[in-house]
Amino acid sequence: MKTLLLNKEQVGSLICMREVIGTVEEAYKAFNSNQVIQPDYIGIDLPSPRGDIDFKLGYYKANEVISMKASSGGFINNPTTYGVPSGMGTILLFDARTCALICVMDGSLITGLRTGAAGAVSVKVLARKDAKKITSIGTGNQARMQIRAISEVMKIEEIHAWDSTRETLAKFKADIESEFGIPVIMANSKKDAVEQADILITTTRGKGPLVEAAWVKPGTHIVAIGTDTQGKQELDPELFRNAKIVNDSIEQCIEKGETWHPLVKNIIAKSDIHAEIGEILLGKKAGRENDEEITIFDSTGMAIQDNTTSNRIYRNAIEHDIGSIFEFLKG
Template sequence: METLLLSIKDVEEALAMEEVIHAVEEGYIAYHEGKVQQPEIVSIEMPQNNGETDIKSCYNQLNERISVKIASGFYDNGKKNDLPTMIGTILLFDGKSGAPLCVMDGSLITGIRTGAAGAISSKLLARKNSKTVAVFGTGGQARMQIYGLCQVMDIEEVRVYGEHRNGLLKYKEDVEANTKVNVILCETPEMAMQDADIAISTTPSKKYFIERSWVRPGLHIVAVGADMAGKNEWDPKIFQGSKIVNDSIAQCVSRGETRNAIVAGVIRENDIYAEIGELLAGEKPLRVSEDEITIFDTTGMGIQDNVTAMIVYEAAKKRGLGSYFEFI
C-alpha cells in the first residue's frame, strides 16, 4: 500500500485556525464521552542538550484513526544551529487495519491545535467584553494563542513579556501584521498583567514568575507552558478559590500547572471544577460572575493531534498535496 508524506509546507496549506477550533471542540467532547483511548504521555528529557521529547497517542472511535505524535523542544536550537525550537512528526494509522496512512510534520499542528484550545477556553470562560491580553513568551505558541483568540473574541491589545528584546520586537511585528491588535512590549511580568482580562503563559519556566497579587478579579488564565512535572509559571496560590478547568484531569494532576497547586497543598484534586469537554457538552455552568477567576490548564492531548491531523490528511488528498511512498 501507499503512505502519504506531508511536509510542513503541505500541512500549512491544509490548515485553517477556524476549522481546527471546531475539530478540537469535537475532540474534547468525544474524549469526555469515552470515545477516545488515550494512553499516558511518554516523556524523555535530555538536560545536557537542553531538550525534551513527548510522545502522545490516541485512538478516536469517531474517525477510526490512530495517531502517534513525537514532539520535541530543544531550546538551544536557533542559537547553535538553524533548526526551529519545536520539531514534531505525526503518524496516522487506519484504526480498522493498522495500516500507515500518513506521515506528516507535527510542529505546526502542535502549535495550531494548542492555540485552538486556548481560544476555546476563553470563548467559554473569559468575560465577554475582554479586550486586553497578557502574554508570557514570544515563541510560536505565544503567537498561535493570539491568532486563535482573535477568531473567537474581539481583542484590542496584547501586553507581552519575554526575556529577549529581539524576540519581543519580532513578536510585535508578526502579531500586528496578522491581526488587528495593538502589541505593547513590557519590561516586567507585572507590567504585562496590568489591566489584563485574559492572561496566557507559554514559557518552559521551571520556577513561577507570575504572582498572586497581580491577578485581578475576573481574569481568565490560559496555562500552556507547564506540560510536564517540574515546569511552573504561575504562583500556586492563584488556584485557591479559582474555577479550575483541565483539558484532561488525569494529565493535569500529574504534569500540569494544576499539579503544582496540589503539591503546594493549595488545592486538592476534588477542587478541580471540570474538564473542558464537560463544559462543551453543556453539562456544567460556565462563568457565573464577572469577578470569578477562571483557569484553563492544558497539557496537550493526543485527541487534539488526532482530529487536526485528520483535517490535514483529508485536505491533502483532495488538493493533491504531498507525495506517496510504498511503506508496506
Template sequence: MSEVVILSQEEVKSCLSISDAIKAVTEAHKAFTKGRVELPPVVHLNVEKYRGEVDIKSGFVEDFGLIGTKIASGFYDNPKLGLPSGIAVIILMDLKTSIPLAIMDGTYITAIRTGAAGAVAASVLARKDSKRVGVIGAGTQARMQVLALKELFSLEQVKVYNIRETGSKKYASEMSQRLGIEVKAVSSAKEAVSDVDIVVTVTPSKKTLIMNEWIQEGVHINAIGADAPGKQELDPTIMKRAKIVVDSLKQCREIGEIQHALSQGLIKESDVHAEIGEILIGKKRGRTTEKEITLFDSTGMAVQDIAASNVVYQLAKKRGMGHLVKLL
C-alpha cells in the first residue's frame, strides 16, 4: 500500500526558508537549462464571474526523481471574505512509478519560490551595490520579492506604490519593521520607480503601469505580475532598451511581459538575451555594464515548485512531520 504525506501550510513554512528557496530555484533553473526537466504548457482558466483565475502547472525533474503538479488560483475578492486571494495545492509523485508521495499547501511555496526567483535573477542582472528598490503592488508577492532581495543585497530603502493607498501604507508600516530599513509609501508609480536600483512589479494588471521614460539607465526590473494572456505592467517600448532575460522563453512569449512587445513587433524572439538558467550555468553573461537596463520576465515555472516542494518533502520525512494517508 502507498502512503501519502499531507502537509499543512504551517508545516511547509517550517521546512522552507527564503535562503533554501533561493538555492532550490537556482538548481531548478540549472536543471531546466540542461534539459533534465519536462514541462507541458500552463493550463489557464478564467473564472470571470467570481473575479478569479486558476493556473495548473506540471512537469517532472529527473534530478529529483519527481513529478509535480500545482493547482494555483487568484480570486481577488477573497480578502473581503477573510480568505487569501492566492491559494495553491501541490502534489508530488514518484517519477519512476507515478505513485503519489505528498500533498501539500502550495500557497506559501508559490509565494516564496517566486520571491526567490526574483532574487536569483537580480543576483546576476542587478548592479551588485543595489540599495534602493521600487515596488509596484502591495500584496503578498510584493513582500516576498523584497524579503528575498534582502537576502542578497544590502538594501537601504524601499518605495511602494499601490492603487489603494491603504495597501501602500500598511505595507510600509509592516515591511519597515520586518526589514529594519526605510520603507516609504508613495503617491504614484512614477515616484516609486524614480531614483532606484531595482524595480519590482507585482500586480494582476492588464494595462501599462510603468512608462518607458521613467526607467533610468542602470536599473534592473523584475517583472513578476504578467503570467497569463493579456496581463501587462510595463510599457512595451522598455523592451527595446533592455537586456531581456526570461525564466522560460516558451512560456514568456505566450503569457509573460514580453508577449506585448512581440505582438506589436517591437522586438523579436531573437532579441531575448537568455533564459535565466543559461546565465546561471555560465553559458551566457548577465549584467556587463553599469548603465545597461536589465529586465527579468518571470512567469513562474513548475520546476520551481517541484524543487521547493522537494526541499519540504525531504525535510518533513526526516522530521516525521505531516499526516499519513493510505491512498492506494
C-alpha cells in the first residue's frame, strides 16, 4: 500500500488561491446536495500554557475520499522551548473504497487558504456589485488571507484596518501595500474603520463584541471569521436583528459561531437565518437582493472544505510527480 507524503513547501507549491476558491465553492455545493458525511468536530483543551487541538473528519461521495485534519493552536511556548510553531496542522486522506491511507500532508497552510477563500465566495454572492472599500478588524495572518482571496473576485480600491496593537497594524499596512499595491488606511478607532466599510472582515480571537451595530452602514457585507468556538465573539448581536444571515453550516453556527449570540439573547430565532451559503450557490435561495440590506456570512469552517482542497492538492501532486512515497504494508 503506497502513501504519498507532502511537506509544507510542497503543499504551498501545488495550489493557488484561485483554485482554492473553486474547491471551497465545490465544498459548499456538495454540503447542500447530500454528498457529504461530516460528523461534529471534536477538540481537546490542554492545561496551560499549552493550547488546544481539534479534529475535523469528512467524507465526500463524489471524490470517494475521507479526510481528517488535526489542527492545534495556542501552544505559546513551542517556538522557544521545542523549536516548533505555536500551531500546526496535519491532514490524512483515505480512499473511501478501501479506507487505505493514500496521503499525509502538512495542513498548516490549508486552513488559512480555505478560510480566506470562504470569505471570497461569500463576497461573490452577498456583497454589493459596486463594493470597493474593505475594512479589516484584525490584521493577522487570516486578515491577509482574506485580502488575498477577495482580491481574486473583486477590485479592492482601499482598505481600512484596525488592530489593538499599532505596531502590528503598521506591519499589516506595509505588507499589504507591498504585495497588492492597495492603499491601507490605519484607523484610529474601530468605529472609524467600520464606518468606511463596503465589506467588513472580522478575523480576531475576540471574547466580546468589537463591532457595534450603529457603526455599520446599509449595504455592508460582513465576513465573520473569528468566532468558531463558544466564548469567542466579534459582532454586536443587535447587528443580526435586521440583517440577512447566511451560515456555512447552520447547525455549527448556532452552536459555536457568531450566530449563537443573537440566538441566545432572543434577538433572532433559528428561522430568521436566511440560508446556508451552499443553498445560494446552488440557486435554491437568493443572495443579495438589494443595495441597502446588511448581509452577514458567519463562517465556522467545515471538514468538507479541507476535503475538497486537500484532494485537489493530492491530485496535483500525483499529476506533477511531487512528494515522497512510503509504504506501511509491503506486497
